[in-house]
Amino acid sequence: MNGDEQLLRGRVYGCDHDAPNPGPLPARTYAALVGGPLDGLLLDITGWTAEEVDGGVALATELSRWPGGRALYDPGADEPRTPGRGVACHFYYSGDTP
Template sequence: MTTPTPTPAGLYVVELVGGVLDGQVLDVTGWSEDERAGGALLIAEVGLYGPGGRADYVQRPGDPARWDWNGDVP
């Protein structure tokens, strides 16, 4: 697994923690600070809502390189 760290250009990848995408890395290159602060609804084929459902991930307070699972949504 890649350790989530800023790239030399200040762009980021983040580690997803918890939920069905636990341990995966999300490329947020080009996302603004506001976009990163809003988190992400990511397609998750395996989850509470099955294929087409989404996993909600939000920035961990005090550790923006890790995003915590916030639940599944249809």
């Protein structure tokens, strides 16, 4: 694991690594990112509809194949979701886009 990957572990996407609390908050709902450049991060999906979750995400990152590009993540097919707070589902890496 390189330094950039180590920095991301246990952190919420979009929080600065040096923020006072870059980790998950108890009253929020998250998708765990699996694989790719953002592996190990949590994505805050609090308030997202089922359709929004089903659509997956394109997340900006300097760690993608194209610096300044986006890493694509999609929910697992037929994977159950846990309603409520904490990690509700997983989003799996499916590629990069400029």
